Amino acid sequence: MTLAFTICSINYLAQARTLGDSLRQTNPxxxxxIGLVDKLDAAALPPELIPAYPMLEVDRIEIEDFAGMCDRYDITELNTAVKPFYIDYFFRNEPEAAEVIYFDPDIIVYQPLTRLKNHLGEYNLVLTPHICRPIDDGLIPNELNHLNTGTYNLGFIGLRKSEESNRFVQWWKKRLVHECRIDLCNGLFVDQHWVNFAPIYYDRVWIEKHPGYNAAYWNLHERTFSEKDGRWVVNDSYDLQFFHYSGYGVHKPEEVSKYQNRYTFPDRPDIVPLFRLYHQRLIDNLNETYRRYPCYYIKPPKVLYYQSVRKALKSPLNKLISAFENR
Structure with a gap:
């Protein structure tokens, strides 16, 4: 059995449902x-907002120091940091799962993923690079941006259940407890830089360069799309496996992604139908309603501000200053 999962908070359940719908259609x-970094009982979702897919709340997978991670991380960092912990949970608690595959929620799968299954029969890990061809037009993202954010895009990772992949997961877990921050000056971009080490530290890692895998704004310069006989094709020759709509927002439908400035939809009419489809599926899956739910585990900005002030006031220097001023 193959187990696929995503991770999100309630505000991203429209994306998670859309991904699930595509998997149900292509890989039934x-x-x-859905790994849920949120509290269902606190949200009290009405029946129409409960997805037709099992949800595994993060407090059920027994992450040591999860409270500390909530204090350290924002919502993006936290949703990313728990990824190897979910994989570890599935390795231990889903004995029939021969493969565990992670997808970011903002992905649509377009084909039966037969090639991926075949590779996971032979390799321990499957990773996809951000880009497979050089790019030097000075626009964003460029090679320097990818040096900052990591060689591989961890919106997808496939793992075969094996001793070697388990060793990788245990190593990855340790790194993400404290070091899953967006901190480019210190060489961190959530979980992605850590996985640069995976092909070095661990055996049987497949680097998937098939242009139909993890197509996204960062690799559009090397991929074109067309529809043939009811299926989507990349570069006229390869079936589109899955498209990653990273940075696309329903409220800015004219933007390919908020993270890039290389292409507009008039520049790339070939991708317009793919984005129209995604836009409509998010609306159909109640995106506007889910967006209103704050994540239970992330404190609002005002609370974070007062916490930082209290922490500063407790420092030895501030205690000394306070004592001097009140002498």
């Missing part, structure tokens, strides 16, 4: 789970 024999 797979089990799909």
């Amino acid at each position: 024999d797979w089990k799909y789970v």
Whole structure:
């Protein structure tokens, strides 16, 4: 059995449902789970907002020092940091799962992922690079940006259940407890830089360069899209496996992604139908309603501000200053 999962808070459940719908259509024999970094009882979702897919709340997977991670991380960092912990949970608690595959929620799967299954029969890990061809037009993202954010895009990772992949997961877990921050000056971009080490430290890692895998704004310079006989094709020769709509927002439908300035939709009419489809599916899956729910585990900015002030006031220097001023 193959287990696919995503991770999100309630505000991203429209994306998670859209991903699940695409997997149910293309890979119906797979089990799909939504890892929920949120509290369902606190949100009290009405029935129409409960997805038709199992949700595994993060407090059920027994992450040591999860409270500390909530204090350290923002919502993006926290949702990313728990990824190897979910993989570890599935390795231990889903004995029938021979493969565990992670997808970011903002992905649509377009084909049966037969090639991926075949590679996971032979390799321990499957990773996709951000880009496979050089780019030097000075626009964003460029090679320097990818040096800052990591060689591989961790919106996808496939793992075969094996001793070697388990060693990788245990190593990755340790790194993400404290070091899953967006801190480019210190060489960190959530979980992605850590996985640069995976092909070095661990055996049987497949680097997937098939242009139909993890197509996204960062690799559009090397990929064009067309529809042939009811299926989507990349570069006229390869079936589109899955498209990653990273940075696309329903409220700015004219933007390919908020993270790039290389292409507009008039520049790339080939991708317009792909984005129209995604836009409509998010609306159909109640995106506007889910967006209103704050994440239970992330404190609002005002609370974070007062916490930082209290922490500063407790420092030895501030205690000394306070004592001097009040002498």
